[in-house]
Amino acid sequence: MSIDMLIDKIIEKNNPSVIGLDPRIEYVPAFIKTACYEQYGKNLTGVAQAILTFNKKLIDELCDIIPAVKPQSAYYEMYGIEGIKVFHETINYAKKKGLYVIADVKRNDIGSTAEAYSSAYLGNTKIDNELNVNTFNSDSITVNPYLGTDGVKPFINDCNQYNKSIFVLVKTSNPSSGEIQDLMVENKTIYQKVAELVKQWGRTSIGQKGYSNIGAVVGATYPDQAVKLRKTMPNTYFLVPGYGAQGGTANDVASCFNNDGLGAIINSSRGIICAYINKRYPEKEFAHAAREAAIQMKNDILDSLK
Secondary structure, three states: OHHHHHHHHHHHHOOOEEEEEOOOHHHOOHHHHHHHHHHHOOOHHHHHHHHHHHHHHHHHHHOOOOOEEEEEOHHHHOOHHHHHHHHHHHHHHHHHOOOEEEEEEEEOOOHHHHHHHHHHHOOOEEEOOOEEEOOOOOOEEEEOOOOOHHHHHHHHHHHHHHOOEEEEEEEOOOHHHHHHHOOEEOOEEHHHHHHHHHHHHHHHOEOOOOOEOEEEEEOOOOHHHHHHHHHHOOOOOEEEOOEOOOOEOHHHHHHHOOOOOOOEEEEEOHHHHOHHHHOOOOHHHHHHHHHHHHHHHHHHHHHHHO
């Protein structure tokens, strides 16, 4: 099971955290940008190559202490086709370094279109029904459930067929999430209704460690809601955004875990990849600053679980 692979990496590194590779060109140190602009020009190609260099150096510095990375596709798509190429190369490079890759793409649509999205990120793309081509080759993706079961089922099918996982948006970390997710339906909030569906969807995909390949996104900024969701979905792995720059703390995320110390993986993006800016390190030490921030994050989370 794919979720067992992730759990094994978490246990091996003793680290329930995932680093979000969400790079804007403004985050990239000037010395990298200058070199890439000189080689490729100050254009989308130069920008994309600078981001790729930035990502690779971060991965090299972090791969021995973190189990996973989570590249957010929007930060690559904004730089056009060159950015999408870097998204693809970043996934492949991270996997070569032994990391579990969660592609944060938040995809969904009606059933047939969902099948195409799922083929791109989880399964294989068929060419004339003769060749099967693996495209983005991520281990996992994020999925929007608000088109209902027929929009999620293609992703679940590919999880089971190709040994992948998904994390379904349940209670997101953004401030306005409650405008929809907290609405009451039949004496329950919409996010609780979605959680019940996630639990149901995951019953056929339980791994050896007791968790399903069908996970849930639960924001660190809503710890009280996380307590309820943990009870509703005891066999569901939580991907927890909102730690650090969005205001979530180690104590806030503690309720996302089960008593076995598993059940959640906590994401930090800017807090790690921009650590050299936030902590005023020399820019050539950006990867070292990220490593120190990642270690501090790990220790804070583990301390909160004690």
